[in-house]
Amino acid sequence: MAQPSPSPVQEALGEDDVQAIDQLREANARLRNELAKVIVGQTDVIERLAICLFARGHALLMGVPGLAKTLLVSKLAETMSLKFSRIQFTPDLMPMDITGTDILQDGHNGRREFQFIHGPVFANIVLADEINRAPPKTQAAMLEAMQEQNVTVVGKSFKLEPPFLVLATQNPVEQEGTYPLPEAQLDRFMFLIELDYPSEAEEVRIARTTTGDALPQLDHLLTPEDVIRFQHLVRRVPVPDHIYTFAARLVRKTRPNDPTAPSWLKPLVSWGAGPRAVQYLILGAKARAALLGSYMVRLEDIHAVAVPVLTHRVITTFAAQAEGIDAKKIVSRLAEEANMER
Incomplete structure (x- = not known):
């Protein structure tokens, strides 16, 4: 058979x-x-x-x-x-308060030696x-951990789990x-x-x-x-070719100097989203599709993640702020127009 x-x-x-x-x-x-x-x-x-x-x-x-x-x-x-x-x-938070630091302690052989004490970023x-309450130097301590999942302290590198x-x-x-x-x-x-x-x-x-009296204890669902x-x-999770194209075109429309940007956007936006936005649109759509049980990314997945991905990457002008137009409204309108152009 x-x-x-x-x-x-x-x-x-x-x-x-x-x-x-x-x-x-x-x-x-x-x-x-x-x-x-x-x-x-x-x-x-x-x-x-x-x-x-x-x-x-x-x-x-x-x-x-x-x-x-x-x-x-x-x-x-x-x-x-x-x-x-x-x-x-x-x-007053210092970078070492995040990453951890070397502390001089008594060793097993009776000699004093440095031992690395892990900071709270090791989670x-x-x-x-x-x-945004910490100064830029301290904020920057998070960047390596976020991007590389790695921490460097006094010339030594430590991998985050x-x-x-x-x-x-x-x-x-x-x-x-x-x-x-x-x-x-x-x-x-x-x-x-x-x-x-x-x-x-x-x-x-x-x-x-x-x-x-107390909040309920939650079950451990995953390891x-x-x-x-x-x-x-x-x-x-597979992504059809037209979804890649749609994501790239949507991001390019946020850039006021791009030929595909609509005329109404140019006086409202001073800086648009970069290539990382395309990556996150696709990754976000993949994750959403899988979480909802879909075996392939659909256009609605891109629309669902467009606002949280693009809003903080679109920098509005003073003219937009004076008119009460924020980046969220601009991104929503761009997504609607891009969908109509398909």
Whole structure:
């Protein structure tokens, strides 16, 4: 009896990868249900954090105080059995407070010798709280860790244990005494995730959930090895050629000097997104497709990640700010127009 021919998806992915995507979809559903025990609402934020984790990207969280950013990140790490650390950035924070340093201690042979003491960056998920409160020298201490997953201290290199994810927060209200992140450093973050106020019903649930005796303990749904396995899986999700083209054209339209940029954009944008934005659009779309159980990237996956990928990479002019037009509105309009041009 003839065996049925494999589907195009199975040929592109392999049967084991198809089964792994089904497992990731189920794990994603369990993750949402588990986090819902302590986090009220914020479903889009949870999805985007999961995308960053499985795409091996970092995220910048933007929101006013009191929106459970720290709780959300710590509980995300708890459900995946990942080591979590929190760094409170302050004006007097030094790079060695992040990376660690050599300390002179008594050795086994009776002689004093230097021993490296690991800093809080040696974790799987690092929350850099109010990163813009530290001076640029300290902010830069995170760059090597974010890009290379490596830390260099006194000429010695130390590898960070995977998986590794940096989630940095900024307070959009209080800007006095802060050091805004430069564009080159912002570009290191895959997503800009904005947290908004909860609805009235959600705020009532928050009051009921958080004013009791203790928060519930969450189940450990994944191991670090599972996370790494799914990260490799995301990279293998197939992307049709027209999706690559669409992503590249969308990014090019954000650049005011590009011939494909619409005429209305040029007085509003002083600087557009770079090539890293194309990479993150594709990686974000791959991760979203896998988390939702899709075996191939679709155009809707690109649209879903366009705003968090591009918003912090589009620098608006004074004219745009005077008219109340922010980068998020510009990116949304560009995505709509690009979709209509297909």
